[in-house]
Every structure is written in C-alpha cells, then in structure tokens.
Amino acid sequence: MTVPVPKLDDLTWADLMSAVTRRIPAESDGIWTLHAPVDPGITLLELFAYLLEQRLYWLDQAPDELVVAILKLLGLEPPRPAKPAATVLALTTGEETPTVVPEGTVFARDPAAAIRFTLDDDVIAFPVSGEVTVFTDRDRTADLLARRGVPLLGNDGSAASARFTLPLRDARFESGWLSLLFELDSPVPPSWSPSAVGGVRPPAELSWSWFRPDTEISGAFEEVQDGTGGLRRSGVVRLRPPAGWSTVDRGLIVSTPSATYASPPRLLRLAVNVSAARHLEKRTVTDLGNQTGHWLKLPGQRLVLPNATGRLLAATLRLAGEKWESAPDFTFGTSRDRVFLLDRDDGALVFGDGLTGRIPRPTEDVHVAYTVGGGRDGNGGLTGNWLPTDSAVPVRAANLVQAEGGADPETVAQARDRAAGALGEVTRAVTPDDYVTLAVTTPGVAVGRAFASVGEHPGFPCAQVPGAVSVHVVPAVPREDLAAPDFVAAPMPDAGTLQTVSRRLGKARLLTAEVFVRAPAYREIRLRVDLSGAPADRVKVSTVVGEALRRFLDPLTGGDDGTGWPFGEALRPSALLRAAQEALGDLADVAAVAIGVDGADPAETCDDVPLRAGELPVVREIRTTVVPAAEPGEGLL
Template sequence: MPFALKNLDDRSYEELFAELRRRIPAYLPEWTDHNESDPGITLLQLFAWLMETAIFRLNQAPDERMYAAFLNLVGLGPAPARSAEAIVALQMRPGAPPVARAAHEVGFVAEGAQDGDEDVRFEAEADVSLIGAALGAVLVDDGMSPAPADATEANRRGDAPYAPFGEAGGAGRALYLGLDAAAPGRAPEITGRFEEAELHLFVRVEEEAGRLLGTTSPGSAASAPRGGGRPELLEGGVAWEGRVGPGAWERLEVAGDETRGLRRSGLVRVALTRRLAAGVEVGDLEGRARIWIRAVPAAPGAPAPRRIRWLAINALRVRQWRTVVRELLQPGSDGTPNQVRFVHNPPILLDPERPPEVEVEEPTGGGAEGDARAFQPWHLVDDLATRRPEGGGGVAPDGHPLRVFRALEDRTGVAFGDGIDGLIPPRGQNNLRITYRSGGGAAGNGARLRLAPGVDLPGLAAPEPEQREPASGGADEEPADEARERAPARLHALERAVTPADFETLAVDRAGVARAVALSRRHPLYPRAPVTGALTLVVVPPRAGDDAAPAPTQELLDRVAAALEPYRVLTTELFVVGPRYRRVDVTVEIEVAREADAAPAREAVAAGLRRYLDPLTGGYEGTGWPLGAPIAQGELREIVHGAPGVAAIRCLSVALDGVPQPPCEDIPLGSELDVAASGEHAVRVRAPEHRR
C-alpha cells in the first residue's frame, strides 16, 4: 500500500499561542499578567500568527517544489511542443540547373499570414536539392501487356490509386517516370554542369479504408522474415534505374528510401547522373523525348508495393519552425553566477533530436591574458547540477562543473551555472551565441503554405508550391497540471513496458499520439484466439482540423513502434495498429420547447452527437469511444434530450456505415478494434404541440 502523505508540521495558531504562553513561567517567572490586555501577550499572538504562516508555506514544499524537482530529476517534465509538418513540391523550370540550399534557407509561411508571423513559419526539415525538371509522364508496366499503361492523369488527380507494377505480375514489371528537362530549343539536361543531381521524390501510398494498418516493433519476432527469407528485401524491395540509351538502363544510387520499397508513404532520394539520355518510351501518349527513370523489383520474391495515390518530384518535408543561427546573446557574459540571457525570437523549440546549441568564447591557452580565444560548445541540460557529461563517459566528480546551460521555463532564454552547478561563462563582450529553432505548437495544423519573402531559388517556375495535404502533427507544450497527473504512470513505465498500461503511457509520452489502447494477448493475424506474449497497441493521432476520424499514417505507426522498442521486454511481441472506424449517421426528429429557438436547438443536438461519437473525446466518460463498444441507442437519446431547447424526441434512427440499424437495440461495431466515428447527422425540428 502507498505511504500516507503527511504535513511536516500540523500545529495551528491556537496551539502555537498556547505553547508560547505555557513557556512564560519557565523563561520569565516574573511575568505574571497573562491576560489579553498585556502587550507581551499581544506580541506572542503576533509571533504565533507569523509561525502559522511560515508552517503553511513549509507544508507546500513536499507537494509542489520538491515533487516537481523530483520529476525533473528523473526526466518527467512536461512534454515539449511539437511542430506541425507538411509535404510540398516546388515547381522548377525545365532545363534549369540544379539548386542546393541549406534547410534553414528555404522558408514558408501560411497563406494569409502577415510577413514575419513566426507562429506560422515553416522551414525545410533537411537540406534541399532541386532539379530543373517537371514530372511529365507516369507509366505502369505489368510485364504482360503490349505496352505500359499511362497513369499520368490518375497521378495528377490523386483520386484513382494505381498499382506501380500493374496487376498481372509478369516479368519486366516497372514504374516509369518521365522527366521534362528540356529548356526551349535545347536538348533535355538534368544535371547541368554537375556530374550528379539528387532527385527528391515523395510517394503517397494508399491506406485503404477498413484495412488494418499496422507495424511491428523492430525487435519483435514478427518483424523477421519467415521461412528463411532475406531481411534486406523487407527493407527495400525496389531498385531504381535510369535510361542511358535505347533499351539500356543503369542502376541508380538510392541515398535514402523512407518508403521501404514503395510499401509506405515517404521520401525517396535518388542520385541522377550525367549519363542519363533522353528518349521516347512506348506507352507515352505524348511521345516526347524525356529523361526516364524507373522502379523495378529488386529481386524475385521482393515484397509487393502498395498502390500509389500520387507522387511528386522536387518534394520536401517542411516543419513549423524557424532556425536562428549563431544569434548573439547580448551583451555577452559579465562573469557573474546564474546569468540569464534572452533570445530575440522566442519561444525556443526543445526538440530532443535538434536541441538548441550555445557556444561560448573561451581562452584556448589556459586563461592567461592575451591568449587566443575560440568558441566552445556548451550543452543543454534539464538541471544545471548534472554530473554526467554529454556523450556518455563517466560522471564528473564534485568540484568539476560542466559546460552546460538550461532553457528558461517560458522558453524565452537560457540560464548558466554558478560555478558549482554548471560553469560560469568567462567574462567577455559578445562572447555568447546560440543556434536554436523557434516555433512549434498546434498553430500550424491545417496550414496551406507559400514561399516566404526573400527565399532565393533560381529556376523556380511558380512561386506557389504544390501542397496536396494540409500541415498536421503540431501540438502545444503539455500543461504542467496534466504532466503532474500523468507522472505516476510515466514513472511506473519509465524503464520497462510490462503491463498494457505501460505501453499506453509510453506511446502518448514518447511518440506523441493523442490516444493509445493496449490489447493484451491479441494478435492481428489471429483475432479470434488469445496469443500468449502478443500485444496489440491501437493508436489515434492528434486531430488535424475537424477530422472526425483521425487515422494514423504508416510513418506514425513505425515511429511509435521504434519509440517503444527500447522498453519492450523480450517475451512481448508488439503490434502497433490504427483503429478501424465505423461511420455513424444519426437521423432524429425533435420537438423544441416553446421558449426555445429552432436553430440553436438543432445545432446543440448535432454538436452533442459529434462530441459523443468521437474517438478522442467521445463515449459516456468523455475519454474517447471505447474500442469495440456497441452503440447504445438509449445513450444517444439521452444526449439528444439533454441538449438545450429540446422538449421531446419524436423519432431517432441510426445508420452504421450507411446501413440502417434496428431501432431500440444496441448496435455492435463488429470487433474490438472498431471505433465509432461521427458521420452526417440530420436533425429535424418540429414546433411544440399543445398538450393538456
């Protein structure tokens, strides 16, 4: 059983005053007047009141400051803000020379935002490489048909997913991409004066409705190929080739493939060489000379790719932040302990993968006057009293403070040590500089982007990027009260995930999902039989906009599985999946009260139904629709009748995925992975009837 929390001192004012008065005979026996009118008694009453105030403040320490300090010590502070992200494709002029830019040099702002509004500024996540070409043709060769099928229009629309290697599955299957790289009056050229140019290609694969989308943790047994298959085929079952002549193709180097062989959405980076030759391919309806590359199965038996909704070249992933490089922390260091310096573009984004970096100019020859000076890196820590150096190694002994700094609680600046807990930066003018990212939060969700003013990209054909999906994934910093409430569960699951609740807590804390539900002994391949050691984790991502059924992408599922892998015990086989949403449409006819207006009552009923049938905040408890829980029509009637202005319910009917359901019965969803999601609700209003 847990320990009972006690106050350090529970004496009241009356008890303190009585104790002081009892001590008078022992210390001042000549003091004989103990009545209320005596000035000495008045002073004792004042001291008792002051002591009671001090005791009250002392009793707050264990529950507030000491508790918060303990959580910080074990690394359980509030979750930092997360930045929204989006995929954009820049349109380059055919024949323009390749362009390479550092990530922070390519910025975007949300449409309609004022210039300089940092809350909605985005930057490229990684260094940018653009080629002077447009995607002119997409061909699919199934290896059986006389000529490849033209999928250019389907790819442009994005509403007709196509199999990249066709449906027949014959030998010679390939996905052809034709690049228009010819400037007017010139032959197609892709690399300019360089030997190579890197093509960044984004592929959005189909995530079928009703299909169980999932992944396994990297160390689970299910992630290994069965039957002695080759592991490398699971990581990349597709090779990329470039046309170097009629019927001649050359293998291209793949610098990175997030799609794992066109089996999930992501970026592919392919190195194009000067040897690529333009030509006309069979199946190209326009019959133009283009630079051609193609994806082919890497080997017989390679995993089949998923159907593609759309793909785009010159694509980049952008994140909601602004990078500030080597900003001076004015006015430098004055050599005093506990210095605080503020940044010009708060708040500082505390991204664990890209923490802020501070450099301090220090003497390089032992500190003597006149020695050369150079900037040395200092490291971000949660507590300046840390004794563990960055990069591992041993523990620094007492009396050897480290080159460390911490971010202020409001993320507006940084603080340095006092010489005992953290070094004091040496005195100097303009000798402190910081590189950091500013931004993050939910403000970027749903943003549509345009290039920021001042971005220099020679060869750009259009200033507006192609963005097929709004930005998503941003979240504000976790409130301190919520972090304190979650701290016991997070502490329980800090080192190892053993119970289902441990996996749920870690998924929310480490992977940034909005909701996670763990199903013990549940294997996706054997849904009707309990499997010892198997655990299926159902995750729901943060909502983007007003999406009634937020579905995780394959990238998010992979990220959750990778985040939980260090905490998974050896005997647990972890599967991370998304929920299977069932659309619920409610048709209801209500009678409004005589004093109520019809329009507000109709909207209140619809809002109540949407709130109740919500995967994140729905259900009777308001914590998200329980997995697999049936829809109780009695609860639906309770929600409708509880809306302001509703006097009576005339009729109510429910449709599940468009299929009408029997009245007055609970509606089963089908499986324990099913979750109700609000659909279209029709609310009809009748005027109040006269009743005796």
C-alpha cells in the first residue's frame, strides 16, 4: 500500500487559540477569569499562536538547499545545468588545396547570431567533386543516394568487406586526418549524442584501408578513431593516412575477418570533411579589474562576464593566482572553500558569504575562462548556411544531422520531480522482471527483448539450480520488410552486446545470485497450411499466409500482442490456424495447420508442440496445399 504524504501544517490560529483557552481555568486554578480579547494575557496568547502557526507552515516547506542536500544523500544529481545541443558539420572549401580548420572553430549562420556551434576536432576540408560510391556484393550507390539503406558486411560470421570511393578532387596533402560521417540505421545513440556511452566491445573486428581506384595499389591507415564502435551506431570515423598518401588514393575499404553482427549494419549516408560540433563557445577574459579591484569584504559579491547574459554554461576562475571552482550551491561549503555559483540569467559568478563559501578579496589579477551556449535554442533542423566567425577561414558548413540534446537549466522543482521518478527506476535485479528491464535498457547496445529463466544454469541443463538466473536477450534488428535480402529471421546478439548486458546485470544482481547472459535458443519450424476449396489466386494466398505466420511467430514482432513470440511458449495449431485465417479473410478457408520441428516433416496433430524455457521458434519453410472442401454431413431425421 502507498504511504500517505504527512501534512505537518495541520493547525490553524483558531485551533491553537481554542486549545489554549480551554486550558486556562485548570492551569490558573480558576484565578484567570477574563478571557476576552481586551485582556493583555489573551493578547499575548494570540501573538504566540500567530507565531506558532507560522512555524508550523515552515515545517511543510522544503527550501532549495534541503532539496539539493537530500539529492546528494540519495546519490542523485543536483539540479542539472544547461546542456548544449550536438550535431555534425560538413565543411566545404572553395580552395584548390585542402584547408585546415582547427578544433574550436566557431560557426554561426551570421556574424550577429547568438546560436553558434564549435567544432570538436580538427578537420581537413578537402576539395570535393561528385558523389560517394559504394560497392558490396554489387554497386549500391543508387540505394545510398536515395537513403534506402545499404547493408554492409553481413551477419553470417564469414569474412566480408565494403568498398567506397570518396568524392575528393586531386589535391596535394601533407598530414592530418580524413574525417568521415557514417550515418547508420541504428537505435543506439550516435557518437556525438550527449547520451552516447563508450566502453562497448565492437560487434565485429574491423580493418580500415585505402586503395587507388582502377589500380592494385592499396595500404593501411596509420591510425583509426572509430566513432561508430565497429559500425554499431552512427558516428564520425577519423583516419590518419600514411606519408605519401594523396587524394588520388580516394578509395576506402572496410573489412572484417568475421562478420558477427546481429544484422548487417545499414548505411544511410557517408560524408567527408566532417566533425561533431556543439552549441557552445569558449571565451577568456582578464580585464575585469574594474569590478574585482573595488570589491568590499561583503557577502554576495558578483563578477559579471561580458556577453554571457542568459548564456553562461561553465567557468573556471583564477584570482591572484588562486584557483576557484564552480559549485551547484553553497550548502556544503565552508568559510575556506574557494567556490562560486553560476548565475546563467545574469551571466555572472556569485561568491559566498564567508560562512558557506569564501569571500574574495579585492584584486586586479583576474583570469576567467568561461563557456557560453547550451539550452533548447540550439536544437534545430538541417541547414546549409553556416559560416566561421573568423573570416580568415575560407570554408562553409552544413549540419548533416538534426541538432539535438540541448536543454535549459533544471530548476530545483524539476530536479525534485526527477528524483521522485528515479526512486521508482529499477536499479537492482531481484525479480525476473527486474532482470528483463535492466537488460532491455542497457546503454550502448540495442536489446529488443529479454527473458529471465530462474533456476536455469548452462552447466546443468536438466536441473533447476537455486540462485542461478539465465537471461536470454534478442537484439533489436529491422523488422519492416520480412522479404528484404538482409532480413534476419533469427537474430543473435553479438559478443559485445552479451558482455555489456552481463556487466550491467552483474552489478545489479543480489550477492548470492549467479547470472548468465545468453543468446536465445531457436527451434527450426516447418509448417504446412491446408486450404479448402479452390482459391482464385494461389500465389497471392500463399504469400499472404506465409507473411502472416512468419510475423506471428517472429521473435520480435510475433505473438498475440505483437511484442514477440513468448519465450518457451508452446506452438498451438489452433492459434496458427486463427492467425492464418485472419490474414486471409475471404480469400480462402484454412482447413488445418501441420507443424514440423527441427527439420521434421510437418505432421497434422491437435496437440501443442512444446518449447523449453529460453527457446523461440524460427520459421524455415511454409508450404500451402489445397485440399477438397469438406462436404457437410447428413443431418439426422
């Protein structure tokens, strides 16, 4: 049951006066007889009741400092500061030679614009001409240009490769990085996203190399920074070519000795001359002695920063050679702590009162490095008219992906609501549902479904082992088109996914629990569907029946509720017949459905076909046959 929220402010002034006046005769032994408002004693009691009522009101009010202290006690974040949006900028140059654009270059739509994005990395802007081409088993350039998604490398565990030709004009190149955007059709947050996580093992071991088109000349890159995590997510890939490389060697090969993906990664876009960029701008100021030199030793001193009103994001400060740091509040500060608060609205640094936070002394030796930007204003769509604020840099830019992730500063009330929601989140694995929730929400990997089998131990398949829990995970893979060439009927998680989920569950398990994270066990199913009568279009009927039953038994979209066939659920001929008939409608009548398991021929039976815990069906074959329509039996006279 839910514990009701206590109300401490439950007495009014009238209640207090009524209670105290009833006690006057007994407490005064009958001496105090005048209880009218004109009596000075009654006046004092009314004053005390008024003051007590105010104290009771304060009991129900939690000040901001108390809320922040409780958040720290619970191990939760204090009110979060503003967050900058992130995107990817693609640079173009009108020069005939590559242009070096350094890290930290600021871009804006016009010189006076407040929305500015700063590059995360150095970029070599190569002269560009033409389009990217891609070749896997055949030329896939048309699919890439139409953003239909090009499946790369496969998922059958064999060696695979993909070849690209980059649209670089012939130009002299000395040193630097070749920066590429690989935009993939993946539910995992991209590398530039604020919610991206690292430390996830790649799904396959990749090798990156270059080649010269129309020749046999090729070689390896000296260094690779793979933001895609092995093509698990969208990201920026930075390649350092070897000495002697030129843009004539514009071919790119990505290969793997074993394509162990859950499904082939789908490439939506490949772009050159790119870098992640964020809605922020870093500045430094030292000429603030007109403010700091006239400070008095009083609490609440402020240092207003230029052009930071409503945009202040972060700051570091040195006063007279001493380093001061920002803090979320002064609650836990002492008189010696060199801390300050960020006032984003006024663009100022606020200092303490000498008790919780030191009072700064007057000085003209001041150095402030601060960052402006952040907030929801940075979120937006695609545009191609970004210019560097430094006119000496001869490039233009376009953001290829939507700028996302920007957020305004969190208020104390919003932090309190967030904390209330966080207390309801699953952080410990106790029940089977807890294991499922934690597995499906594992950051950095795409898990579509999970099933916790309590008592299942891989070392003892025929016994229930107390304390053992086997968690079977199904990766999230595309399910839009069951007839697509890269459709995976039985998705298997890669080793990186299993390792990441296992690491998370290992931290959340109970001390005595033994957790195993495993792939699902698939049972091959062959079906025969008998149709009565003479369907007008047998090809259409077979197609409809096949698609309906494959989707009904699918591990991710099957079942009665469309969330995947339940783990270990028996195959019921009646349920399959119903699913086939609902899909056919009036096209034909389904007479029977026969089921064969593990390569056996389908056998018509009324019994359910059982599956063990952790097992799922995968349809390998569906045959449709037409049988004579059943004649109605004779009625009884």
